[in-house]
Amino acid sequence: MGATVSHDDHGHHHEEGFISKYIFSMDHKMIAKQFLVTGMMMGVLGMMLSIFFRIQLGWPGEESTVLNMFLGDDWAPNGILDRNMYLGLVTIHGTLMVFFVLTAGLSGTFSNLLIPLQLGARDMASGFLNMLSYWMFFISTCLMTISLFVESGPAMAGWTVYPPLSALEEAVPGSGLGMTLWLMSMAIFIASSLLGSLNYIVTVLNLRTKGMKMTRMPLTIWAFFVTAILGVLSFPVLLSAALLLLMDRTMGTNFYLSDIIVGGEMMDYTGGSPLLFEHLFWFLGHPEVYIVLLPALGITSEIIATNSRKPIFGYRAMIGSILAIGFLSFIVWGHHMFLTGMNPFLGGVFVFTTLLIAIPSAVKVFNYLTTIWKGNIVYTPGMLFSIGLVSTFITGGVTGIILADSALDITVHDTYFVVAHFHVVMGLSAIFGMFAGVYHWFPKMYGRMMNTKMGYFHFWTTLISGYGVFFPMHFVGIAGAPRRYYDYSVYDLFDKAQYEMILDLNVLISIFAILGAFAQGVFIFNFFYSIWFGQKAVQNPWKSNTLEWTTPVEHVHGNWPGPRPEVHRWPYDYSKPGAEEDFIPQIVPLAEGEEDH
Amino acid sequence: MESKFIILIVIVLGIVAISQLARVYELAAKLKGKKEEDISDSDNRMNARMMFAFMILFFGTVIYFYTEYGRGLLPEAASVHGVEQDWLMNLNIFIITTVFFLTNFLLFFFASKYYKRKGSKAYFFPHDNKLELIWTVIPSIVLAVIIILGLKNWNEVTGAPSEDAEKVELYSKQFSWTARYSGEDNVLGDFNYKLVNDDINNPLGVVTRVTMETQIEALKAKIVDEKAKLNSDSLVFADDIEYKMHKKVERLSRVVRRLEEELASYNDSLDIPALDDKIVRGDLHLKVNQEYEFQFRAEDVIHSAYFPHFRAQMNTVPGMKTRFKFTPTITTKEMREKLQDENFNYVLLCNKICGASHSNMYMLVQVDDEATYDAWIAEQPTFKSTVIDELNK
């Protein structure tokens, strides 16, 4: 029904100073941009780290001036990567990408930008908490970056930081100060994420404009809303896991430790269990992958509908799928733990629940396909990336079926097959969603257009190099090559044919990774260039129905200079028979005798 | 330093050059009155064709990879359950490959066909319950089949081993594996991590009265040693080191106290299963067609016992016993002949990140025929001869 109106209904304008406008801003649009730029920085850093370890994997043991130049004589003496640092790079790369780029960068940007704009709200429910959320995120990125420069190295236990490896600095040097910084950074990050999520939920529930029923919300908002709920329910569990780990490390408790001799020292821990940590971690960890993916899917739904000039097919089924995925994602975490010593019967239960998730995922894919079927596709860069997302979502989703089948997971667990799977869904699909969103809403954020031709170039090179990197990894993995290996020289001892194959594929993968990294340079350039020199945007460049395109190009505090818009229809009236134009914005009242969707 | 400087200058100049090009492009577009948001028909057509071209390229590459790398050059399964698992894997790969080709084809085909051009219109088609029902039900049925077959296999693999499964322990630590065979009685002696002591050849902490007594003495000596260092006038330690030494004394004292309690209630009959155990540090030898029940332990951090050729894997966790069973079916010799590779070996790899040399933590596995195996195992010394008799000397 009609949403409550809590803000005053007149936009308030007042002069702001530089600091309150650009730095400690409480305006959701500015905060969105802050999240985006910070997330992009972290993305560039994460990508650089991955190039470093890809150099090692592609050309193991060869001297590389690049490595020596960036990592110095401590970590890459003679240009050969240090074994410990290899693990450190992998760990920080994973952490940055999953949490800082795809959680904060993606949700933080687009939830902040779009929730108020697409719902017709003047701002987030609490601008102050919103600002706090960004600044906590910023501090956590700083801590994580600093941890790269610690003398004993950054955290080295993998992004999943399983104890005891992460708890004992005798086990690996990164588990000293590096790990402490990691935990502190993550604790602050989680607090930031919680503040953000609470804000999103409250805003969606309370600040919708007149006529914006839940069933008229764009799918972007549905996705952000469910994502926020997942975050609120799962991140606290990770926080407690991290705090207990911190206590094990500093206060002599042993929640996760038992019967350990490390570095020749006999410890006296008894009764703790590493499995406890794994349960707590994956209770967040699996919902987390949907926290990453749902916003990307939401963004795609919006962009595909707009640029196919067709309603999204099966709007209600799409909402249903989002809700089903959200719910199921809480009862599948055990599929990461089939081989940890967990009770096999429990493993069987997790097989069942996990494969259930494939059903709503399949529904979403078929609905996308039907949406572009008989469409009138306009190839904006955003649209290209959305189609790329659907392709990679299929490719990555199907391999999940193998991993979810515990009997088959026995051979491929912790191999490159898993690495391939989650990179295709997160490293390609979710990242594509983020790119799509940036191209699509750039005019809304900066009042200018990004260069389309560069966008095309960016998309095609990224799609090809992306698949070029991650597709061959399936074959490396199915050959049984474990992940997180510094090199595969041990294969020389038992199977030379396989060794050759792994080496060949690793070279191929590394070359594509380097090409792909250069392709991202084009995007970064296009982005910053367009902020200052791009062509000025018009109010509704993509001829879209949603409310954000009814605000003026120049940002005003409160979003609409006049009263808030009133909504009369769902957001997907594209190419509706009988209408003159091929789009009907949500603010247009239903014509006589016209039916709502 | 100089090279860094030159690289930096090249990058900066490159960016400036591209900006200028972009600027020219933008100005030219402005003159022609072209706007970024107006995607021209020719751009749409170009991208649509690219979609099709990409699909051909992509599918072609995928097919090439399937033929070239198929099951990734992993040799055929060399265990009983592995053969069934491979069958299931192939079935699943067949299903997902079909889905992959079908849906990706539809996607790229639609994307290349339905692009905007002069006079084209979109078809208004917001929902259709029947269609949606179809693509909810069909995946559900396929998944039901996958789940049922998968769980059947899983239950067999993880079910209880048979009576005559031979028990072997695999012990992991940074960065090596050690095996312990259970000997004639097929019962592994008890263990206690507090008894681990390489000096007396007891790297796995096997429990007997003698090893307990010896360990208590050894630890006490260590404590005395440490205390002496702390109290010595000639040695001066940094504060944090001294703090650590104090902690160590406390810790070891607690360990000794616990061991003494355990010794007090120790029942000597527990010695017996341990005496005929055999600790092996070289290759792991297995008898072909013999079922094995492995018990895994870890000393320091989590590792994972991964036998790719036997399609077997299980994590090893400090403070916990984990298990996995399998029956090898092809001897190393036979496998070498099949692969025509004289140097081929089965292997046990570590497959859980565990520190710097994680990628070098392995143990070669030999699957022998019965005679060879029997001869080999007979040569291995027992725990009694390597440890107990030595200590009693």
Ligand code: HEM
């Ligand atoms: C669609 C979004 C998805 C995302 C973002 C995602 C992400 C991930 C990530 C990050 C991991 C690796 C965790 C690690 O470091 O060990 C992973 C593993 C896994 N995924 Fe997915 N996944 C997705 C879809 C699916 C689907 C649809 C399924 C099943 C039907 C699935 C099943 C699994 C399983 C079983 C594993 C554990 C594999 C193993 O560790 O052996 N995933 N996924």
Ligand SMILES: [Cu+2]
């Ligand atoms: Cu999961």
Ligand SMILES: [Cu+2]
């Ligand atoms: Cu290991």
